[in-house]
Structure formats: C-alpha cells, structure tokens
Amino acid sequence: MRSTAAEDYVKAIYHHTEWQPEPVTPSQLATRLGLANSTVTEMVKKLAAAGLVHHRPYGAVELTPEGRRLAVRQVRRHRVVETWLVERHGYEWDEVHDEAEILEHALSDRLLESIAASLGDPERDPHGDPIPAADGTVRRPDAVLLADAPAGHEGAVVRISDEDPAMLRFLADAGIALDARLTVLGVKPYSGSMQVRALRGTVDVGPDVARAIWLAA
Structure with a gap:
C-alpha cells in the first residue's frame, strides 16, 4: 500500500513519536492531519490490513x-x-x-538522491530534525526539551518544531535559531514564562514555545 494518503499517515505517526515516547491515538492523528475522526478510523483499518500499523x-x-x-x-x-528549498532556492x-x-510525493528516487548528494548528504533539515540516511538509519541528537531544562542549563539549540510558522x-x-546557545534562567513566577539568555539578551518564552525547542543535553 503506497498511496499518497498512506505515506502521509505513516509519516504523521512517525512524527508523533520521534521526540517523545507516547504512541499516537486516532483522535490525535486526526488533529495532526486536520481530518475527521471517522475518516482517520477508516484509514487506520486499511493501514492495519496492509500490515503498516x-x-x-x-x-x-x-x-x-x-x-x-x-x-x-x-x-x-x-x-x-x-x-534544498532553503539552501538552493x-x-x-x-x-x-x-x-x-x-x-x-512527486520526485523520483533518482532525483531525490541527486538533490541530497548536491547538498552534501545533510544530516538535518532547517529545523534540526534528523534526515534519515538512504539506508534508513536515523541519528537523533541527545537533547532535552527546553520546558524540561533546569535553571542554569546551557546548550545549543538542536531542534525547533516547525508546526507553527508564526512561532x-x-x-x-x-x-x-539552530546552533544558537541558550542559558535557562528559570521560570517567572505566576506567568509561567521561561526566561532564557540568548545572543541578543534575555528572552521570555511562553509554555508553547518552551515545548517546541530542544537543547543539547
């Protein structure tokens, strides 16, 4: 089963567990894909019948x-x-x-691998997510979520979620941005905002932002 829909579904399931251990529920999958629960339930049945989930x-x-x-x-x-779009276009x-x-979904395997080679076979994308090697090997950096980092933790940014373009x-x-060094100063009382020191000074980030940034452990 190699339809575009099947590819999108398995990719979404993979994304959910790439940076945290909890498996995805059908309702969470529906939210991630912007689809009705009933639509997702039917597709999950098809994926299960095809041996993919x-x-x-x-x-x-x-x-x-x-x-x-x-x-x-x-x-x-x-x-x-x-x-490729960031570095070449x-x-x-x-x-x-x-x-x-x-x-x-449109590129042939040959063209994709040619693009990868022209980029020097990069190991991460513009947001820090690891790019699997052609043989399927995935190397994820040792990282801690900013929201979980204790006061005094210092490290380079290794990943930023791309789910919210405005963020x-x-x-x-x-x-x-990627590779910027941050120092965690702590959580501000009452507001819940986390203070971090970056190159341009102290920045207050809300809980949603703190859950979207990973620092080197």
Whole structure:
C-alpha cells in the first residue's frame, strides 16, 4: 500500500513519536492531519490490513516494521526537499513545509538522491530534525526539551518544531535559531514564562514555545 494518503499517515505517526515516547491515538492523528475522526478510523483499518500499523479498538496506533520503513522513506524525502528549498532556492525556514508536502510525493528516487548528494548528504533539515540516511538509519541528537531544562542549563539549540510558522518567525526575530546557545534562567513566577539568555539578551518564552525547542543535553 503506497498511496499518497498512506505515506502521509505513516509519516504523521512517525512524527508523533520521534521526540517523545507516547504512541499516537486516532483522535490525535486526526488533529495532526486536520481530518475527521471517522475518516482517520477508516484509514487506520486499511493501514492495519496492509500490515503498516498495529491498532486495537480504542487503543493507540503504532507502526509495524514495514510501516516504519515507509515512514522513514517519506521523512527523508520531506526533509531533503525542505533543506534544498532553503539552501538552493532562498526559502525561509517557515515557508518550506507546505511546498515539501507536495514535492516529496512527486520526485523520483533518482532525483531525490541527486538533490541530497548536491547538498552534501545533510544530516538535518532547517529545523534540526534528523534526515534519515538512504539506508534508513536515523541519528537523533541527545537533547532535552527546553520546558524540561533546569535553571542554569546551557546548550545549543538542536531542534525547533516547525508546526507553527508564526512561532518560527518570532524565534528568528529573537535570535533563536539552530546552533544558537541558550542559558535557562528559570521560570517567572505566576506567568509561567521561561526566561532564557540568548545572543541578543534575555528572552521570555511562553509554555508553547518552551515545548517546541530542544537543547543539547
């Protein structure tokens, strides 16, 4: 089963568990994909019948080994394309996701690998997500979520979630990008905002932002 829909589903399942251990539920999957719960339920049944996922009624959805291979293939395609658009075509990091969603399904394997080679076989995309190697190997950096980092923790930014383009623009304006060094100063009383010291000075980030940034552990 190699339809565009199946590729999008297994990729979404993979994304959910890439940086945290909890498996995805059908309702969470529906939210991530912007689809009705009933639509997702029917597709999950088809994926299970095709051997791409494990799913019990009312339970979580998990990839089978075959499903994971397909997901990693699509993740590689998506992230190579994102990197190509930023490095060769002048896109900003908040502009590439939707373009990559289209192109990842259209490029031949030969063209994709040619693009990857022309970029020097990059190991991460513009947001710090690891690009799986052509053989499916994935090397994820040892990282801690900013929201979980204790006061005094200092480290380089290794990953920023790309789910909210507006947040990416806010962080760029604040001087927070990949490889920027941050020092956690602590959480402000009552407001819940986390204070971090960046190159341009102290920045207050809300809980949603703190859950979207990973620092080197």
